[in-house]
Amino acid sequence: MYAPPNIESGPGIAGRLKDLPGRVLVATMEIPWGLLQGQMPWRPHHVQMVTDMDLTRLESLETSLPLCDIVIGVGGGSCCDTAKYLAWKRGCRMILVPTIISVDAPLTNMIAVRVDNAVRYVGDIWPKEILVDHDLIRKAPAELNRAGAADIASIHTALYDWKLAGDLRGEAYHPEVADLARECLEELDRNAEEVFNVTPKGIDTIVDLYRREVEFCAGIGTSRPEEGSEHLIAYNLEHITRRHFVHGDLVALGIFLMTRLQQNRHEWAVDFMNRLGLRYRVPGGTKIDTAGATRDEIEQCLVTLKDFAQKTNLFFSVVDVRDISPAFIRESLAALYDRS
Ligand SMILES: [Zn+2]
Numbered sequence: 352m353y354a355p356p357n358i359e360s361g362p363g364i365a366g367r368l369k370d371l372p373g374r375v376l377v378a379t380m381e382i383p384w385g386l387l388q389g390q391m392p393w394r395p396h397h398v399q400m401v402t403d404m405d406l407t408r409l410e411s412l413e414t415s416l417p418l419c420d421i422v423i424g425v426g427g428g429s430c431c432d433t434a435k436y437l438a439w440k441r442g443c444r445m446i447l448v449p450t451i452i453s454v455d456a457p458l459t460n461m462i463a464v465r466v467d468n469a470v471r472y473v474g475d476i477w478p479k480e481i482l483v484d485h486d487l488i489r490k491a492p493a494e495l496n497r498a499g500a501a502d503i504a505s506i507h508t509a510l511y512d513w514k515l516a517g518d519l520r521g522e523a524y525h526p527e528v529a530d531l532a533r534e535c536l537e538e539l540d541r542n543a544e545e546v547f548n549v550t551p552k553g554i555d556t557i558v559d560l561y562r563r564e565v566e567f568c569a570g571i572g573t574s575r576p577e578e579g580s581e582h583l584i585a586y587n588l589e590h591i592t593r594r595h596f597v598h599g600d601l602v603a604l605g606i607f608l609m610t611r612l613q614q615n616r617h618e619w620a621v622d623f624m625n626r627l628g629l630r631y632r633v634p635g636g637t638k639i640d641t642a643g644a645t646r647d648e649i650e651q652c653l654v655t656l657k658d659f660a661q662k663t664n665l666f667f668s669v670v671d672v673r674d675i676s677p678a679f680i681r682e683s684l685a686a687l688y689d690r691s
């Protein structure tokens with residue numbers, strides 16, 4: 352059952368962790384743990400370094416780690432999701448301390464795990480306590496924090512696809528929820544500069560918009576308001592390349608391409624993404640994503656997109672109704688690479 356989380360934010364707010372009662376187990380990685388220690392030397396009962404999200408690994412962690420009263424996730428999506436897995440299995444108190452806001456994992460009830468190298472979602476635990484430490488988050492690479500805005504900007508393309516599915520397929524469409532989603536998009540627009548500069552206001556905006564998005568999606572039992580054909584681009588590119596990228600970069604590429612296919616305010620969307628600092632060319636070059644996507648890979652992604660959408664049958668979208676012609680692909684790639 353969804354319950355709104357208690358989110359506390361501020362500079363150095365992770366200092367609260369020191370006063371927790373009982374046995375504390377932390378799931379983290381070297382970099383975020385080093386940052387936290389630099390800010391606040393602290394020795395909890397057990398610190399577990401997260402290496403990967405393989406379901407078998409999580410299962411063995413859960414049985415082999417010492418007993419605890421509180422599980423704390425310190426880091427990005429994998430650290431938060433590992434903490435969620437442990438707290439879900441053990442039924443204990445959980446606190447999440449995101450040190451980067453590139454994904455919405457600190458707000459969602461599901462846990463992204465890997466089985467045979469494919470993403471699968473397991474579990475059901477709504478985070479109740481979240482500490483948003485501005486000092487910690489501002490130490491992460493700015494482009495990765497900005498990437499978090501992509502899963503909110505995706506409302507623009509997702510709403511188009513959702514309405515299309517309602518009109519042509521009779522899928523449940525809730526105009527009042529679409530309005531709530533549109534308000535989130537407008538709020539992001541108003542705060543684009545703060546998001547770009549990763550200011551405290553920008554950080555709080557992203558986290559609050561995630562919270563709102565997660566809440567109205569939970570209310571209707573679908574992520575349709577924020578997940579449409581732009582996510583098909585993201586999933587297909589990972590499927591084709593068998594590599595991982597920054598999720599927000601892929602979604603931004605999806606927004607770039609699908610606003611063209613939808614003929615849905617493409618120029619506005621590109622300007623919006625520029626103001627947010629979203630990297631729709633998927634350039635790579637950061638610590639967790641060194642390769643980036645090539646022009647050939649993006650071309651292949653478009654060539655195979657219709658097939659991918661039909662085979663995976665994830666959701667009905669513009670991809671099912673419009674022709675993705677060689678001319679469309681050529682012009683889209685030219686637009687993607689040739690603009691300054
Ligand atoms: Zn997403």
